[in-house]
Amino acid sequence: MNEYDVVVLGGGPAGLAAALASFNEGMNTLIIERENRLGGILKQCIHDGFGLIKFKEKLTGPEYAQRYIEQVLACQIPVLLNTFVLTVEKAGTGFVITLVNAAQGVEQIKTRSLILATGCRERTAKQVFINGTRPAGVFTAGTAQHLVNIEGYLPGKKCVILGSGDIGLIMARRLTLEGAQVLAVYEAKSTPSGLSRNIVQCLNDFHIPLHLSTTITRVFGDNRVEAVEIARVDENMRPIKGTEQVISCDTVILSVGLIPENEIADMLGVEIDAATKGPVVDQNFMTSVEGVFSCGNALHVNDLVDYVSESGEIAGANAAQYVREATPRQLAEIKMSPDFLYVVPQQININSSNRKAVLYFRSREVRENMRVTIKSGDQVLLSKRYVILRPPEMERVRLVIKDGLASNQIEITMEPVKNKEMAL
Amino acid sequence: MKHLICIECPIGCSLTAVKSGEQWEIKGNRCRKGEQFAINELTDPRRSVCSTVKTTYRKVPRLPVRTNGEVPLNAIFAVMEQINAVTLDHPVHIGEVIIENVCNTGINVIATSDLYYLLEEDGQ
């Protein structure tokens, strides 16, 4: 059985960054990727806007991915492509991974530590309780994106899109540019889910209407989509009787959310945070299972790939540290006020030699002029002002963990800024 | 009066613009970048165009490309027409020019993926 120090599951931006970080620390590293190329979802994200933070350039997904792929190839980090992980089990001081591919059949490998960079999947029509018939022409945005960008096929001619998240907005533009007609984007919430830039450049530029507080409830059509039924929704996003309308179309594109993929994490009994649907981790991105790390979209759904890479780097570097010297952890919980949707990491390992934590969080609602404070008892660890906080825009802060925290609990709260001055 | 959302930074100020004579009066911006953004958007809006080109390779039927800079907003579909007319029959590296000076905008269309790499046999 081959043995490694660090095995990274997933060769997308998170896994590539993690593998490089681990390799650069001198670890015997392996990447396992189930597709036939590295790059993950970035391969099909041919639009730009990636890497503004990391590279100070506006790159497309494939370009961003290639920056990392080139390094991985140059370092000759071993990669298993077209390889699928069947099971992972704890074994002694490490893990045994059972995998399958065409060349080797079913094989097992051993590793000291594991980095889960398995990304996420898309929420489906049935998960948002769209009823009616099941004709051809209903796609999740990612699947439609793959068909258009990788294979070169148009999923339909007259499309409606449910969900104003970035993927839905990007596809609105993409489909329009390739000659389809996008009739409207419907959004069940009362505010758009995607970045403002995308509202402007994907919808407004092409005069595609955005209907808020509206959802798709039914699909019509025997063989191919013929129409959808839309309805206004109330504050709880439940359809309001009597507001139904039938809209003719031949394609339904769904952009109704991403769900972190954590089947492997479940197999290992990793504790999952119900708010993120990803593992509970400390500032080193180690999960509740010693030696198992999580990063990227599998940890929580990100907006910016730059932060995905960052979380991969942190996970990779710390997996290496764990392999070098596994020390017992002392975990302090980060308690968040109800103003937050989630905070990652959810814990701080006070014993860790890594005293610099990166924290990602999302506000539950749109809030203006807020001060976010992170405290341990009376000790203020961070105090930052925000002109605006929006749920679709994840925030990132850096935290220094002083020696001798005042208490075992760390709290993150937000409150309105006292004075009315606007900060730049 | 025109309404715009500034996209220069994540704050996304809601701007209003009123034309007075030849000038635009911008309100709602928290910084100068917002004012400049609004004026640009109203006088000479520009966008980058990202798409794919056909190839002759069955294994890789499409190669992603983008404009190496921003073209006028009203030239987007003309640029797309030029992009759609291309059929790539030789491998290219990232950044190689696929269309030079597309639609006379002074901007090139470049490859954003490495076709040499994509065409390689899957290694195991």
Add this chain to the structure above:
Amino acid sequence: MVRGDTVRKRLQVLENRVRKTISPDVSLRKWHSSIILEGTVSTWDQLYDAGKMCANQGYKGVVNKLKVKGLEILKIKKPQLADDFLQGKQVDVLVIGGGIIGCAIARELAKWQLSILLVEKEEDVAMHASSRNDGMIHPGIEPKIGSKKAIFNVKGNEMYTRVARELDVKLIRCGSSVLFDSPLLKLVKPVLDIRANKMGVKGISLLSREEALQKEPNIGVPIAGAVHFATTGIISPYKMTVAYAENAVQNGAEVSLNTVVLSMTKEHGRITSVKTNRGTVYPKVVINAAGTFADIIADMAGDQFFSIHPRKGEILFLDKKKGELINGVIGKPSLTQTKSNTKGGGVVKTVDGNVLVGPDAYEQPFREDFSTNMNNIEAIMQKHLPLIRGFSPADVIAYCAGIRACTYEEDFIIERSEYVDNLVYAAGIQSPGLASAPAIAAEIERITCKVLSEVMDVKPKQNWNPIRKGIPELSSMDFESRSKIIKENPHYGEIVCRCEGISKGEIIAAIHSPIPVTSVDAIKRRVRAGMGRCQGGFCLPTVMTIINEETGIPMTSITKKGNDSNIVVAETKQNPTTGGEGVE
């Protein structure tokens, strides 16, 4: 004379009752030994109630020709295909209908030296009820004692062990627990035992609350105990249908998909020809296994002695992850058929580890309306999810609807036609149709051979092979066997559907199977690619590419489920881009 008077009087009494309680616009008349309702009513419920009122009143069958004011009954959906492929074909047996019943019949008849043609109007077998049920092989305790349902269910249940093994289809005898919350229901046991004895149902036991919880530790409702039926099994109903059909084909039968029966001609009380969209065929005997359209087929032969009323039901599918919370089949339905004609549903753990919840049951006019409705889905969730602690609406990954082919007598019709010599019926097959299939097929085989032997020599085939090997299910194999298959064919090592762990090799095998299929859904039915939690989000483009590589069918011609259900409409960049909505 006198008898005629009595008959007429009885009819009159019934007619008066219907006119009084349902609608004055109804008239009844006798046809052979059946009763025909004609006239107009205001609602479908009235139409159904009128039919019900006339059922089991001493007539052979109820033919309900009532019309509902303002309701347009949709015509049968026909395939787009039209050609001469079958023109002039002479066959010994024509089986109409490719559900599990038709396919099972074809398989049994294939052991005789007969030419067999099965016609199915959809693009694949098992597209109606046979793929829209919970896969439960009932113990047989529920149907009315002495009914055909009862007899064939018990017999079929027994036969399944052998047939599933022969056809290489996974069958799990998981047993079912019927929960009860009143300790008084324990008193029902002796009554149940007598019933079970009469019906031939074995393996019934009474479980105490503790024993029930031991079998099913996650029961989330208060219970006093449970009745356990050890003979209950679960199977994949569409995989079983495909297996039956493939084994029939392997033994010489022909299956023609996208083939709909349009009309028939008769001479001297025998069917002489059957017209389809692919030409006219000349069968010696016709078997009517046409599901929700069996009465329409009967009418084509001038022999409609019953009517089908479509009873719809929805089922939900839960994420495989929750499969570990239950071990078998659990329900809190009625133990005997009292009020409703169908059991109340429950939760079923499928052979693949998913959980099925439901079904519900309600009358409605449309024979092929498989649309789902939020009200029904919500009602099923409310009724059944609480049965297990840990089930929630967030676990739902899919739902679908099915239509039951019910006669007003609510029993199977398994017999030779009384008036058309060469027509045999396997009609009105509703639940427990799946459980009864092997037994129904055996009986129809017997009847058909008898009918045929009146006009020809029926001899057994020397080389009939009952054994059919299915496509290997790698995801459920041990690693060693799995590796072995991959070494022989590396395609089996390339995982395409990650949610269900389905390999490229399995998909290729489905495309080249004995009943070749090229639509994405047909492949899904055979190997489950696309049935997992992401519902094909990741694997759809790859499955399409594989179909294209294996068959040469262009991507733009690949369909979801045949006819014009094309998945992608055009290749991009074929024409100069039109201006779309335009930009400023």
